[in-house]
Amino acid sequence: MTGSHHWEIVCRVVDNYxxxxxxxxxxxxxxxxHGQRVTLWIDDPxxxxxxxxxxxPAADRSALDGIVVRRGPVxxxxxxxxxxxxxxxxxxxxxxxxxxxxxxxxxxxWIVLEYLTAEGWADDAHLRSSPEPxxxxxxxxxxxxxxxxxxxLLREAGLFARRDAFRGDPASRSAALAEVGVAVxxxxxxxxxxxxxxxxxxxxxxxxxxxxxPLLALVPRGVxxxxxxxxxxxNVPHPGAPCARGSLTLAxxxxxxxxxxxxxxxxxxxAVVRGEDSFVRAQWAAMPFxxxxxxxxxxxHHAKAAAFLERYLEGAPRAAADAAARFTGALNRGDGxxxxxxxxxxxxxxxxxxxxxxxxxxxxxxxxxxxxxxVEFALxxx
Numbered sequence: 001m002t003g004s005h006h007w008e009i010v011c012r013v014v015d016n017y018x019x020x021x022x023x024x025x026x027x028x029x030x031x032x033x034h035g036q037r038v039t040l041w042i043d044d045p046x047x048x049x050x051x052x053x054x055x056x057p058a059a060d061r062s063a064l065d066g067i068v069v070r071r072g073p074v075x076x077x078x079x080x081x082x083x084x085x086x087x088x089x090x091x092x093x094x095x096x097x098x099x100x101x102x103x104x105x106x107x108x109x110w111i112v113l114e115y116l117t118a119e120g121w122a123d124d125a126h127l128r129s130s131p132e133p134x135x136x137x138x139x140x141x142x143x144x145x146x147x148x149x150x151x152x153l154l155r156e157a158g159l160f161a162r163r164d165a166f167r168g169d170p171a172s173r174s175a176a177l178a179e180v181g182v183a184v185x186x187x188x189x190x191x192x193x194x195x196x197x198x199x200x201x202x203x204x205x206x207x208x209x210x211x212x213x214p215l216l217a218l219v220p221r222g223v224x225x226x227x228x229x230x231x232x233x234x235n236v237p238h239p240g241a242p243c244a245r246g247s248l249t250l251a252x253x254x255x256x257x258x259x260x261x262x263x264x265x266x267x268x269x270x271a272v273v274r275g276e277d278s279f280v281r282a283q284w285a286a287m288p289f290x291x292x293x294x295x296x297x298x299x300x301h302h303a304k305a306a307a308f309l310e311r312y313l314e315g316a317p318r319a320a321a322d323a324a325a326r327f328t329g330a331l332n333r334g335d336g337x338x339x340x341x342x343x344x345x346x347x348x349x350x351x352x353x354x355x356x357x358x359x360x361x362x363x364x365x366x367x368x369x370x371x372x373x374x375v376e377f378a379l380x381x382x
Contacts, residue, residue: 008082012091018275020047123149192271203336209246288353320352
């Protein structure tokens with residue numbers, strides 16, 4: 001069945017900007033490119049206020065770029081469910097929702113959207129179905145990923161053309177950085193530092209400060225606060241008031257809306273990114289980057305990072321691949337001395353990693369994007 005249908009996306013926030021960012025980006029693409037009606041249910045709307053301009057997180061119901069945003073999930077068993085219900089990241093749906101879905105004349109298509117991983121199990125789990133124990137309703141698991149056997153990645157139409165046009169215009173970089181209140185020192189390398197809290201960052205800042213080349217590090221406000229506080233002796237930079245030591249200039253920047261994040265990445269020479277949404281955007285940016293996986297108490301994030309590096313670095317020049325693996329591994333282990341020691345080789349490898357990143361993004365773009373795949377799957381079942 002073709003046409004516009006009502007999609008409900010249910011998101012429970014664990015990793016503030018990763019979870020909310022993926023859910024919001026998916027909702028936007030379903031609406032803007034596929035003409036679907038979308039309600040985004042989110043238990044903590046606060047992150048959306050930093051991802052979208054003018055959004056009021058205090059309201060129980062509001063609108064965001066045509067998307068209905070509601071605090072929840074809430075609702076009685078007599079509610080009318082959407083045509084498609086996406087349980088983002090498998091947090092589970094309330095029993096009352098499931099009961100309403102089971103009683104609907106046409107039960108909705110129920111999709112469990114998993115976290116992104118490069119691990120091999122994603123190929124096996126993608127599109128598998130299982131019955132909900134109480135009602136027998138079928139849930140289908142959608143696994144984002146990097147192979148033809150998975151559900152793809154979020155990628156908007158025309159993204160690469162916008163990226164290449166930006167990089168082809170010499171004025172674009174300075175304009176994008178001026179929007180966040182930053183002027184680039186002469187001949188400085190520009191880095192985005194968007195990581196989870198880790199004391200290892202202090203050693204990396206030391207390495208940058210002691211390096212031969214000037215480096216401007218952009219740190220979104222609220223990121224790596226403890227490490228910055230210790231490294232600066234309490235003189236943490238504020239927007240418009242950078243902090244300099246040696247070759248390093250630290251600049252605090254506002255948390256940019258999601259719609260502007262790509263331009264910020266394109267203006268940088270390399271980036272440390274985290275979670276899921278910024279991780280994927282760095283790959284579409286075709287730039288050197290290091291991924292800080294969401295830390296888990298059982299250490300599962302180490303396997304996730306290693307699995308990604310194994311796929312991503314296949315075909316990269318050996319020296320560049322080794323440099324990226326050492327730098328990213330040290331970051332995810334929280335090993336400050338190893339992270340600092342790995343920086344010079346990573347820096348030398350940046351041109352090779354940029355070329356490899358371009359090849360990687362082109363290969364991934366040869367597969368259907370995640371939103372298009374979801375729409376094709378769901379509409380075939382309505």
